[in-house]
Amino acid sequence: MGKLIVHQEKAQNIAELIKICPFGAMENKNGKIEINSACRLCKLCVKRGGGVFEFVESEIWIDKTAWRGISVYVDHVDGKIHPVTYELIGKAKELAAKINQPVYAVFLGENISQKAQEILHYGVDKVYICDKKELRGFNIENYATAFENFIEKVKPAVVLVGATPVGRQLAPKIAAHFRTGLTADCTVLDIHENTDLVQIRPAFGGNIMAEILTPNHRPQMATVRYKIMDAPKRSDEISGSVEPLEVNSDKFTSKVEVLSVIKKPREVGIENADVLIVAGRGVKKKEDLKLIRELAEVLNGDFACTRPLVECGWLEPKRQIGLSGRTVRPKLIITCGVSGSVQFVAGMEHSEQIFAINSDSKASIFKIANYAVVGDLYEIIPPLIAKIKQGGSIA
Amino acid sequence: MEILVCIKQVPGSNKVEVDPVTGVLKRNSADAKMNPYDLFALETGLRLREKYGGNLSVLTMGPPQAATIIYEAFAMGADKGALITDRKFGGSDVLATSYTLSQGIRNFGAFDIIICGLQTTDGDTAQVGPEVSEMLGVPCVCNVRAIDKVEDNHIIVDMEMSEDIERLKVPFPCLITVQKDIYEPRLPSYKKQKATANREISRYSLNNMTDKNEKHYGLDGSPTCVQRIFPPISNKIQEKWTDSSENLSQRIYDALKKIKFTA
Structure with missing residues (x-):
């Protein structure tokens, strides 16, 4: 340094x-x-x-040419690959093309050999797999052992890990093991010709962006959250190869026992929904709420409403947004026929993406909407549902 | 049971602005406070001590004034405190911080369990806990949402994953990071505050560490380095669309696709 x-x-x-x-x-x-x-x-x-x-x-500089390739950790639980993996592969391919080096995926788990084939549809050069019974469930120490083995053997210049509950604990364990740098939650990644990874991340609660390098350590490690990078298109053809990563069973020395893995109880309630579709007075009849429900369903979300609809008895009070209802902060909210009273807006204005559909171009909801859609919800929503169904939702 | 809780003093507010012309930070000098996530770690430690007995120690690293939060922890019920402070530790990134903490922890004593908050509100990386565990060579479990029990030198905890909850049996010594809301943190007690106001705390500088090589600490010990800082580009979109219903429908679909809510 x-x-x-x-x-x-x-x-x-x-x-x-x-x-x-x-x-x-x-x-x-x-x-x-x-x-x-x-x-x-x-x-x-x-x-x-x-x-x-x-x-x-400092005078001592490492030999950067000894470390080659961009590698991506395949984030999964029980072989179910998290989509952030493909997004990272997309970014890795872009970075690798700039420095003319290969892209690797590293896949650790139990009974995953078959699933590794899927990754070959996304254009990586090699998928290294370690398929061991010791990697059943997520036992961080055993995963770290296998991961370390991969890094020692392959010596990648860059290691990208999804900022999931798994990645956020595994990556620092690995970084500390190799005494190297790790940059959390990068929003932009680029690479210099000398393979120095340019890592940009928000600091101070997002009020400032910082550009970070790891100039004298390898591998360079970064985590990236889901839905930040773009996944490449899945190709029908496969390319690249699957390489077994040999790790002796006696290397897995963790004394941590995975006692059970249970599905998380689905958190119900509109406060916990990532996607919310909201019905307002622009919805004319109770039966028409099925449009709202259906849109929520195709977007894997929940539905909510404004106060008048609760007062009519169309929906339960627990679905009401606003000062006298619930405060919500979903990643996506689509209001349908909602005028946007001060009381309603107070309950949802911190939503990340706000779409508002209203036929009145002067509706006050438009003041806070990211996308103010002036139109008739009855004409807009049915074709929208059809398009989403056709495209297939990913959430 | 010997329990250690790692805590950190953070700025009272994240409100900073960058002057777009000079690139200089305009800092709002709000009061420093204990990292809010650490309150949950402290509460977890206190409950373990109350149920299973033992001592609760707290450790922090920072400028001399960070001692304030150790006394806050005393007012909540902590027994012992240590502050790692040295000019030479300044500018530490995640790795150097974790290394320094691990050295300080070795000085401070032998612990059965080390508890950290999920993350800090200033760095926001959630990486120091697991890195410290690696430096100490003990197992770690992050995102602990509940503690089932302690028995036979093990702790049984529930770790939260994206879609599952894993129940793990972890041998002592180990490190866990706990989620917010694992327990409701107690308020500091005035009586305890009075009683502990003059309690001695341990202070460690580089000279107290087993590894005294300056190159492993602070800036020299930090592999990452900040090249520049700049204000974020606002991506707040505000558009008004007036079009045929058919086109509006298509435009909503395209926008949803772009922000990845539909394929």
Whole structure:
């Protein structure tokens, strides 16, 4: 890495120099500038300090050519592959093309050999599989053992892991084992010619973006959340090959026992839905609610309503959004015939994506909608449902 | 049972702005506080101690003023506290932080169980817990949503996964990270606060560590390095669509597809 050196003799106006640091990491100690523990090594002071600050790189540099290829951890539970895997493969292919190196997938589990074939439809060069009874359920230590074995054998330049409950604990375990860098929840990834991975992630609760490199360690590791990258199209043909990853059973030394794996109880209630379709007074008859229900169903979501519909007795109070109902924050909300009273909006304005369908172009719901759709819900929703059914939902 | 809870002092608010011209951070100097997720870890530790006996220690790493949160933990019922603080630990990324913590933990004592919050509100990575476990060579379980019981030097916990819950039997010593809402954290007690206001805490600097090689700590010990910071580009879309019903339907479909709610 390296460190900052302060050329005290060149420092003229200490008070001004100290202001350069956005983190307040510089102090005036008896006329000398000291850099304290708040330093993030952003090197802004090197850029703007007029030669007072110098960044000295450490002398030992690793041999980057010894580490080749972009690898993706196949996230799964019981062989059911999480779609974030394909999204990461998509990104890995893009990065690999820039540096002309291969893409690997690493698939660890029990009874997964058959499922590995599926990955070959997405254009990876090799799928390394470790199919062992010790990898039944998710036992982090045994998974880490197999993963470490893969890295030692293949020496990939980059390891991408989905930021799922599995990936978020496995990746740091591996990174710590190899004493390398790991950047969580990257939103943008790029790569330099020298195989340095450019990792961009939100910091300070998303108020700032940080661009991060791991310049002198390999492998470079990053996690990425689901639905950030784009999955490649599944090809009908397969390409690449499946390679077994031999790990001796006596290497799996974990004393952690998986006692049981049970399905999580489905959390019911509109507060827990990722997708919500909301009926408002624009829905004319109780029977017409089936349109709303059906749209919710094809999008794997739930349905809710505004207060007047509860007052008419069309739906139960627990489905009501608003100040006198529930507060919701789904990833996607589609309001249908909702005018958008202040009380209603207060209960849903923090939803991530807001679509509002209303025939009144002046409806107040449009003020907060990302997509204000001026039209008749009775004409828009049925063909929309048909299109979604035809395309097939992925949520 | 010897219980250790790792805690961190975080900024009171994440509200920061970047000046788009100069790239300089405009920091809102709100009060620092204990990472809210750590309250759940503390509560978990306190409940374990109440049920199974033993001692509850807390450990933090940060500037000298981070000692404040150790006294907060005392007011909630913690028995012992240690602060890892040294200028040389500044600028640590996840790896260097985890390494420093693991060194400090070795100094502090032998623990049956180490409990961490799920993540912090400032770094937001959820990686330090599992990295510390690797450095200490103990098993770790993240996302613990419930503790069933402790027996025969093991703890039985429920780990939350995307769609399942795994029940695991983990031998001591081990490290767990607990989810928020595992238990309702108690309020600090005024009486305890008074009684512990002058309690001694251990302080560790580089000189106290077994590994005194400066290169393993702080900036030098951090493999990742921040190249630049910049304000996020707002992707808030606000569009108004007036079109034929057929086209509107298609446009909604295309937009849903683009934001990945439908294939």
